[in-house]
Each structure stands twice: as C-alpha cells, then as structure tokens.
Amino acid sequence: MARQQETEIPVYVFMGFLDSGKTTFVKETLLDREFTGGAKTLLLVCEDGEEEYDEKDLKKKNIFLEFIQISAGAGYDRIQWYVEAG
Secondary structure, rough: OOOOOOOOOOOOOOOOOOOOOOOHHHHHHHHHHHOOOOOOEEEEEEEOOOOOOOOHHHHHOOEEEEEOOOOOOOOOOHHHHHHHHH
C-alpha cells in the first residue's frame, strides 16, 4: 500500500475580545489582499458577531465558510472532509 504524501496546511487563528474587529480584519485580509492566492480555503467561524461574512464574496475567492461550536465538537466531519478532499 502506497503511503500518502504529507502536505502542510497553513492554519491561522484570529483571536480577540468580542466586538474587537476580528471579522472585519479577517474579511479585509482574505478578500482585499488576496491572502489565499486563490487556493481553496476553509474559514471556520466560532462565534457570531455583529459583522457578518458575505458567503457569495467568499465563494468567488474559493473560500468556504463553516460555523462551528468548539465546546460541542460540531463540524469535525466537515473539517476532516475538507482536509481529505484537498
């Protein structure tokens, strides 16, 4: 059985107080500065803030949005699919 080649996947964590501007910063980084270079990107959102993401704009840049709850472990299956599907 052939061994799968290991691929490094960059992970960025944006943390801050509620209503501190995390969503605005992430949107500006992902959309305006072409941070991802067009590569398939998964954006995991762990909280709801007043600022929202526009899924249509994200999809145009090959960015997929998933809302998860860390405490419940929800979303693991989707994360695993994304990593395996590459």
